[in-house]
Amino acid sequence: MSRIILETRGLTKHYGGVHALEDANFILHDGEHVAVVGDNGAGKSTFVRQVTAVEQRTGGEVIFDGQPVQFAGPLEARQAGIETVFQTLALADDLDVPSNLFLGRELFKFKLGPFSWLDRKTMRERTLEALATTAVKIPNVDNPIANMSGGQRQCVAIARTAAFASKLVIMDEPTAALGVQETAQVENIIRGLKDRGIPMILISHNLRQVFDLVDRIVVFRRGRIVASLRKDETDGNDIVSYITGVKGGSDAAYA
Amino acid sequence: MAEATHGLGGLKYDPAKRTRAPEWNVFGALVLIVLIFEILNRMQGGSFLFNMRDNVDAIFNQQRLDIMILQVAIIGIIALGVTQVIIIGGIDLSSGSVVGATAMVAMSFAQTATVNGNPNPKAIFGDWAMDLPVIVPIVIGLACGLLAGLINGLLVAYTRIPPFIATLGMMVSARGVARWWSNGQPVSFPTADYGSLANGDLLGGMTFGLLSWPGQNPAVVFVLLAVLFHVIMTYTLYGKRSYAIGSNEAAARMSGINTDRHKVLVYAIAGLLAAVAAVLLTSKNLTAQAGMGVMYELDAIAMAVIGGVSLAGGRGSILGTVLGAAIFSVIISGFTSIRLDAYYQEMVKGAIIVGAVVLDQWRQRKRTRG
Secondary structure, eight states: OOOEEEEEEEEEEEETTEEEEEEEEEEEETTOEEEEEESTTSSHHHHHHHHTTSSOOSEEEEEETTEEOOOSSHHHHHHHTEEEEOSSOOOOTTSBHHHHHTTTSOOEEEOBTBTOEEOHHHHHHHHHHHHHHHTOOOSOTTSBGGGSOHHHHHHHHHHHHHHHOOSEEEEESTTTTOOHHHHHHHHHHHHHHHHTTOOEEEEOSOHHHHHHHOSEEEEEETTEEEEEEEGGGOOHHHHHHHHHTSSOGGGOEEO | OOOEEETTTTEEEOGGGSOOOTHHHHHHHHHHHHHHHHHHHHHTTOOSSBOOOTTSOOSBOHHHHHHHHHHHHHHHHHHHHHHHHHHTTOOOOOHHHHHHHHHHHHHHTSBOSEETTEEOTTOOSOGGGSSOOTHHHHHHHHHHHHHHHHHHHHHHHHHOOOHHHHHHHHHHHHHHHHHHHTTTOOEEOBOHHHHHHHHSOTTOSOEETTEEOOOOHHHHHHHHHHHHHHHHHHHBHHHHHHHHHHHOHHHHHHTTOOHHHHHHHHHHHHHHHHHHHHHHHHHHHTEEOTTTTTTHHHHHHHHHHHTTOOTTSSOOOHHHHHHHHHHHHHHHHHHHHTTOOHHHHHHHHHHHHHHHHHHHHHHHHHHHHO
16 A cells, blocks of 8 residues: 555644544555544544644643654644644635635735735635635625625635645544535545545544545544445444444544 | 526526625615705705805805715724724724824824924924924824734734723723823924824815815825725725634634734724824824824724624725714714714714614624525
């Protein structure tokens, strides 16, 4: 199989006495799409927060792109090539779509420290291109995103991730708050990432979506990884059994 | 082009769906208020805007226009800085006191040695500080304002205390500096050069068709600075960062913006602009007094708020504040023109400020519901 892009060894996170994540060993290959599933509180989001350095891990190792890493914060993780869509949107409501897409990585006509001249035309054109590839419907990209629906805003956040995706994309329940049509759009963006060969970790409660989109499914239960199964070797009932603890425990499956 | 479609029939771009710039609402309010005063004046047999005298060849009441722009120019310069502070989600209560302190300090380096053949009776320093080149008091004054702004910014950014408290502290302390500087005595008798800063006329009575320029430097400086900061806020990274921080500070930080450093810069610029106002004010009055600039911070905030700058941060513009300053000025001149007592003016001014904030709240609530 292809190169390993992300590996965690014994990744552990304790909040005081609560063991939210225990000894997580996880491998993601280049170009691979993996779903992370599990019940509420199983440790899915905790796992992502350690990888993206939103929180600092209690123990274990993270190896990204062949290098052991210890990011100081999510910004460093992003600069290293990990693009994340968080459950809480990281958008500036009063800015228009291009400004949000390029927030923190603006393009310039000329540089002059904080008074650098923005290249608004190019940023706008690239935004239209990025949105066109994602087939996201936005009434007008020049409006502040505060005027848009939750789904449209989520699409902007995901389009931003997709547009700048370099080495790894992580999405934490990207369709949780979306309608049917908007969910379909987000799934299309994810398929586009697959075609571009960009590896992804998708956290989702939606098993239909998971089976549609990913190559492999990793199940979390009570802070531990209890199964890692190739999509064609399992089915919905099997996954639910691991999620609920009917299967797993001592004889954890590992593909 | 009513509707252009991009990509796979997915992205719709409809220019008609563009939201109207809120500045148009402020402009509409300005026109409406002018109209009301025009009608009220006509009822008294006069005119608010137009020339009614037969012996003067002009369409507009030039005298009133001159006064209107002059009376807002100096506080307007402060409002330009306050606007930026409010846009990043902060507040600056110190600008009036910074004007006072800067006025005293700058004037002390602008004094002339002899007044009517006698030594300057208000001299602060010895002969070494007399008749200095005009650039010296300007630079010292601006440095004074910049320092106050930097302290504000550092307090807000690095101690994490609310901007209201940090700048309230500066408001009290800077006023203390202004009083302590010369034991409450005024500092007077500047050099001719310093006196001509605000009383001269850079543009030399320019006329634009039937309108002539009010011909005084504070107005020139106000307009130039307004254009400069409008461009900076609209077209540069500084503006983008300011709106991003005011809109969602956590998102701005996650996007790699050094929010603390940017806040310091914005507060420093606000201090600098207060100092520009102080230099012009002392030059215009040919004296500096410890009580100068009292309440200016509130007038400046009022101009911004009337101009649509949201106290919640992230929304508003320099253009809005300039329009807000115009409304402010029209109201003051308007009440004078219909001979309404100054007490009523203040009462109504207060009501208008509250009204502007209520309108902003309504706009916000409508948006979150929609």
